[in-house]
Amino acid sequence: MDSLSHLIDGFGIALQPINVGLAFAGVGIGTFVGMLPGIGPINAIAILIPVTFASGMGAASALILLVGIYYGSQYGNSISTILLNVPGTASSVVTAIDGYAMTKDGRGGPALAMSAIASFVGGTLSIFGLVLFAPVLAGWAIRFGPAEYFALMIFAFSALSSFAGGSLLRALASTGFGLWLAAVGLDPNSAIPRYTFGQIQLLDGMDFVVVTIGLFAVSEVFQLLEDTEGGRSVAASYGRVAVTMKEFTSCGWTMLRGSVLGFLVGVLPGAGGTIASFLSYSTEERFAGRTSRFGRGDIRGVAAPEAANNAAANGAMIPLLTLGVPGSGTTAVLLGALLGLGVTPGPLLLQEEPDLFWGLAASMYVGNAFLLLLNLPLVGVFIKALRVPRWVLIPSVAALAFVAVYAVNGSAFDLVLMTMFGVFGYLMRKFDFPLAPVVLGLVLGPLMEKNLRRAMALSGGEIGVLFDSPIALTLWGLAAASLLAPTLVRRLTTDLVEEAPAAEED
Amino acid sequence: MTTDRIAGSVLVVAGTLTGLEATTFDVAFMTDPVGPKALPFLVAVMLLVAGVRTIARPRSEVALPPRPVALRMGAAALAFLGYAAILPWIGFFLATTLVVAALAMLYRGPVGGSLAAGMALAGTLWLLFVRILALPLPVGDLWIR
CATH class of the missing domain: 1.10.287 (Helix Hairpins)
Known part of the structure; x- marks a missing residue:
């Protein structure tokens, strides 16, 4: 059990007071932004990245904080989903079906408690998966050359485009926009400026923090102006936040199945928590049979998606850390943060930065323990935060976004860029172009171009090298298959999609 | 279409x-x-x-926001650009107070409450970023001369 001894070493890092504090801060912020519709983990992480850079904290500590926001948001997203029928993020959309039905029945408390417990089960079980499978995948990926990496990135783009749910064509346009943003600035090989419009500030390229905050946070500020009447919402009474032993045992297998399924789906690039929760819910619905109360307030309908989306969030850390390939907008932002901290994720990460990987894995146990505390006895504190009126909340988010964007380069020019991306992001939302592929394109674009050029330089310009190895061919095959997969998945989940309210992607 | x-x-x-x-x-x-x-x-x-x-193969018509909403969005975008323009000049505290108050009013907050929220937020962020995290924010050229 090599992994186990490494993990124990990891606890030595995760239990340092500063890292315990950062894990707590991360999961607290995560619960908060996961709960509030309109902020989301991607904004919170993007806003905090310049802060972690500026404060000079170590890469492990910074990652413990940022990843804490990421998995913490998977807990918080169910709070507003269950109480208000307003999903915090897309991965809790199915939780709304039975969760909100339970609230209308006056059983909101048990639904909240079950959601926290299922999140904990899914979260902690999937960390096991992470520490078991990450070294395996890393050992396998060590044979990847530039051609394989290029194919892998194509797979990441096609998977995210097809699993995002909307039209492939629009995802193609979004990915193209992201890759264009990646091209802006000096070309690293030939030192030729590309698409800089004569602006010196653009020679360094587009900063992903500025782009992400503009596209997601600022566009949200515009979007929410469409509905200024709403905002302050009063949660129904929810009773005691606890479950009975009977309710807990009835969900035992549901949570286990949801965790495994969620983890496996999470490892696939592009799929993530939303698909995991849909699949887990429809599986349990089938297991429960026709006599169940699924859809009308069955507690298993809360446990299944919540276990799955937490497991999926942790599963998605595997390709991010061992391959350096993120599968969603949020993990793409995490990749950007890692690169900014001087860490190159990939198969060598586990050997070169064991403290970072094992410290992070151990801290996820610490964070999940905190999350159980925050989401069971202290959930009332968060519910109070739902009563903050929108005219205070949204301008506060905007101000935080300004500070973060300004902190990137200390330049007001970035604030202008941010506003432009905000308008762009709003129009893209309006016309149903997905935003996550833009961030993925921007972060992965330079790596994709570098690997393509390296592969071609090694082969002397022979394009066949891209399809030369079995691994590369497999990855091309997976990329093609992922484009066909949504048709199948959609057939499985059509009925659910129609029932569930809309939410932003995470 | x-x-x-x-x-x-x-x-x-x-x-x-x-x-x-x-x-x-x-x-x-x-x-x-x-x-x-x-x-x-x-x-x-x-x-x-x-x-x-x-x-x-165009899709069905996209519902663009009605005129008053679009005007408020335009005002918000102008407020952001204005913020970028005046930030180096009048400094972080005043600029942030103004932009937060303006945005809060666009979200139909009361005038007094919006100004109070702006000032409280600008002060908190200044303390947090400049005092605790030692991240430099502009003081404002106007006051330095």
């Missing part, structure tokens, strides 16, 4: 411009067989394909 065709046309124009600009990325000697043009050309093709298909 029309709105989607406009979106498609924007993509076509963007793709064309991207491709045309890419033809100027000439290097004196190639350090690698691919060169700096490949990625931009790929982008141009992606945008053109998406644009042409969107024009050919």
Whole structure:
């Protein structure tokens, strides 16, 4: 059990007071932004990245904080989903079906408690998966050359485009926009400026923090102006936040199945928590049979998606850390943060930065323990935060976004860029172009171009090298298959999609 | 129909411009067989394909926001740009107070409450970032002279 001894070493890092504090801060912020519709983990992480850079904290500590926001948001997203029928993020959309039905029945408390417990089960079980499978995948990926990496990135783009749910064509346009943003600035090989419009500030390229905050946070500020009447919402009474032993045992297998399924789906690039929760819910619905109360307030309908989306969030850390390939907008932002901290994720990460990987894995146990505390006895504190009126909340988010964007380069020019991306992001939302592929394109674009050029330089310009190895061919095959997969998945989940309210992607 | 065709046309124009600009990325000697043009050309093709298909098969009309809402959005965007313009000049505290108050009022907050929220937020952020995290924020050239 090599992994186990490494993990124990990891606890030595995760239990340092500063890292315990950062894990707590991360999961607290995560619960908060996961709960509030309109902020989301991607904004919170993007806003905090310049802060972690500026404060000079170590890469492990910074990652413990940022990843804490990421998995913490998977807990918080169910709070507003269950109480208000307003999903915090897309991965809790199915939780709304039975969760909100339970609230209308006056059983909101048990639904909240079950959601926290299922999140904990899914979260902690999937960390096991992470520490078991990450070294395996890393050992396998060590044979990847530039051609394989290029194919892998194509797979990441096609998977995210097809699993995002909307039209492939629009995802193609979004990915193209992201890759264009990646091209802006000096070309690293030939030192030729590309698409800089004569602006010196653009020679360094587009900063992903500025782009992400503009596209997601600022566009949200515009979007929410469409509905200024709403905002302050009063949660129904929810009773005691606890479950009975009977309710807990009835969900035992549901949570286990949801965790495994969620983890496996999470490892696939592009799929993530939303698909995991849909699949887990429809599986349990089938297991429960026709006599169940699924859809009308069955507690298993809360446990299944919540276990799955937490497991999926942790599963998605595997390709991010061992391959350096993120599968969603949020993990793409995490990749950007890692690169900014001087860490190159990939198969060598586990050997070169064991403290970072094992410290992070151990801290996820610490964070999940905190999350159980925050989401069971202290959930009332968060519910109070739902009563903050929108005219205070949204301008506060905007101000935080300004500070973060300004902190990137200390330049007001970035604030202008941010506003432009905000308008762009709003129009893209309006016309149903997905935003996550833009961030993925921007972060992965330079790596994709570098690997393509390296592969071609090694082969002397022979394009066949891209399809030369079995691994590369497999990855091309997976990329093609992922484009066909949504048709199948959609057939499985059509009925659910129609029932569930809309939410932003995470 | 029309709105989607406009979106498609924007993509076509963007793709064309991207491709045309890419033809100027000439290097004196190639350090690698691919060169700096490949990625931009790929982008141009992606945008053109998406644009042409969107024009050919447009979706139903996109519901654009009604005039008063659009005006408020425009005002918010102007407030952001104004913030970028005055931030180095009048400094973080005053600029942030003003922009937060303006935004809060666009969200139909009461005037007094909006100003109070702006001041409280600007003060808190100043303390947090400058005092605790030692992140420099502009004091304002106006006050330094």
